[in-house]
Amino acid sequence: MTRWDAEAAVVGLGAWGAAALWRLASRGVDVVGFERFTPGHAFGPAHGGSHALRVAGPGHPGLVPLARRSRELWPELEDSGGESLFVPCGGLVVGPEGGPVVGGTLRAARAHGVPVRTFTASALRFQYPRHTGVPAHHMGVWEPSAGLVRPERAVRTAVAVAEEAGARVYADSRVTVVEPVPGGIRLHTAERSLRVRQVVVTAGPWLPALLPGLPLETVRAPVTWWRPLEPGDDFGPEAFPAFARELEDGRVLWGDGARAGDGIRLGLDGGCGVAKPVDPEGADRSVVPDDWADLARLLPAKVPGLEPLPARVAAGTRTRTPDGLYLLGRPGGDPRVVVAGGDDAHGLAHAPGVGEALADLVQGVRGDDPAAAPGFLSPDRFA
Ligand SMILES: Cc1cc2nc3c(=O)[nH]c(=O)nc-3n(C[C@H](O)[C@H](O)[C@H](O)COP(=O)(O)OP(=O)(O)OC[C@H]3O[C@@H](n4cnc5c(N)ncnc54)[C@H](O)[C@@H]3O)c2cc1C
The missing domain is CATH 3.50.50.60 (FAD/NAD(P)-binding domain)
Structure with a gap:
């Protein structure tokens, strides 16, 4: 046997x-x-x-039950392990109403009854002044059940x-x-x-x-951390919560103000250092200016108040399906x-x-x- x-x-x-x-x-x-x-x-x-958790994620609406169950299980793991793992700071998405980020979030929220609040661009400027340059035809969606995982x-x-x-x-x-x-x-x-x-x-x-x-294909996914120009400036998760923001050209700026590591974590999907296929076994972890140059160019207009160069850059990877x-x-x-x-x-x-x-x-x-x-x-x- x-x-x-x-x-x-x-x-x-x-x-x-x-x-x-x-x-x-x-x-x-x-x-x-x-x-x-x-x-x-x-x-x-x-x-x-820090990594963002959204129950009404902008991806496939079928993922909402998985996200909701995870939202229930994180506190269970916290209790079992005696560690703080989840920061319930809510989350924001911004973009045109019909775009993949805001449109996808609204579709997921409606399909599964996830409470969200919507903002016009001008209300958003008032509520979250760290985000500037939001065009008048874009809007914000706030999900209180969102947050950050360590x-x-x-x-x-x-x-x-x-x-x-x-x-x-x-x-x-x-x-x-x-x-x-x-x-x-x-x-x-x-x-x-x-x-x-x-x-x-x-x-x-x-x-x-x-x-x-x-x-499966593994691609480069750089991530960057930035420091405020004025050390006293409030970029904490309340003032600058986990967000994904679709820009006018379709690229998506994302990040959060958790400041658990070297500063404020920001990334740009569709930026020039992103999505090049890599072999994870031989993955070159060195970073190149392409990994952060697009972000450095757009931040002064979109999220002002940060130093002009990132404090840290990491050459992450994502593993994609078709x-x-x-x-x-x-x-x-x-x-x-x-x-x-x-x-x-x-x-x-x-x-x-x-x-x-x-x-x-x-x-x-x-x-x-x-x-x-x-x-x-x-x-x-x-x-
Ligand atoms: C830049 C960036 C930002 C992200 N932001 C977010 C976010 O805000 N929110 C979010 O939810 N997700 C985010 N993600 C995605 C998230 O990090 C991944 O989806 C998640 O880590 C994938 O988990 P995994 O277990 O599949 O892979 P991994 O976490 O990579 O785990 C795989 C493990 O397998 C081990 N392993 C590999 N080969 C072997 C082997 N032969 N033998 C033994 N062990 C092996 C590895 O060492 C590794 O520990 C982000 C990802 C990136 C790159």
Whole structure:
């Protein structure tokens, strides 16, 4: 008879894998986790001090149940881990009413009954004076249930709580091969080989290297931190909450005033250093002026009061699918393998909901919960 080293393994303890490990271990599943670095590291996307959570995100409206469930689960993880992980500071989106950012948010809010408040451009100028140059035909949408998650702390806490619940964790342990064997999976690292009945692969930008053939592409996604010109200037989360702002040319300026790290986190989707494909294994982490030059040019007109150059720049990565939505499910229907990958800039906020959906898949729990591994995220949808 085959002997298994664990019922399930989670490969990659970043945002999603740490959450899956937590949900599995807290349900009493015999689970083991592998992380190639130290959990909470800065080499993947789940770092930078603060990540925004919106329940009514501007992406696919079907993600709202996942976001809502995550919004419920973050406080549960805070309680279990005794750590503050979520800052309930609300969130703002700005842009033309019919654009992807504001239009998408309003559609999601209406479809799922998420309370939001709308502002005209002039009311917005009064309420959030840090945002300038908002054209008269743009508007703002305020979501009080939005907020900020602390990414590094969230990952570390989920792993620690999972360990307390019985999960075994191999940190600094890179899985080199995920080998299907009859009835299960054999995982290989340089130090050991383990046999498990099921594997959850949540390797973020490194996922395609472990499971080739998934429709994923990793691209550069620089992020920058800025300091106020006047040290006393209030750019805190109340005055300058988490925001996404569609500009007149369609690019999206985003950020927040959490100031958990080196300053105010800002990014520009559609900027010139963004979205160039990279190999995450050999990813060049050096930064170039292209990573911040567009931002430096537009900030004086859009968010004045910041130093002309960023205090810090990081060459982050995003892992995209052809439709910009996650992959979440069993590729090819394989009963031994569950994957979650591909992020559309909301992945950290959705981590507890994704972790729960992954645990449901491992345990074969489906129910009629709309947050449970929705079919539109199937890894086989492009086949
Ligand atoms: C610039 C930027 C800004 C963002 N802003 C936000 C935001 O405001 N709000 C939000 O919700 N999301 C945001 N995101 C997205 C969010 O960070 C990601 O969606 C999330 O971190 C993805 O989680 P993941 O678990 O898939 O990947 P990761 O967090 O990268 O985790 C993958 C883990 O797998 C490990 N691993 C890889 N290969 C192996 C292996 N062979 N063996 C063992 N371990 C392995 C890695 O070391 C890593 O720890 C942003 C992303 C970027 C780049």
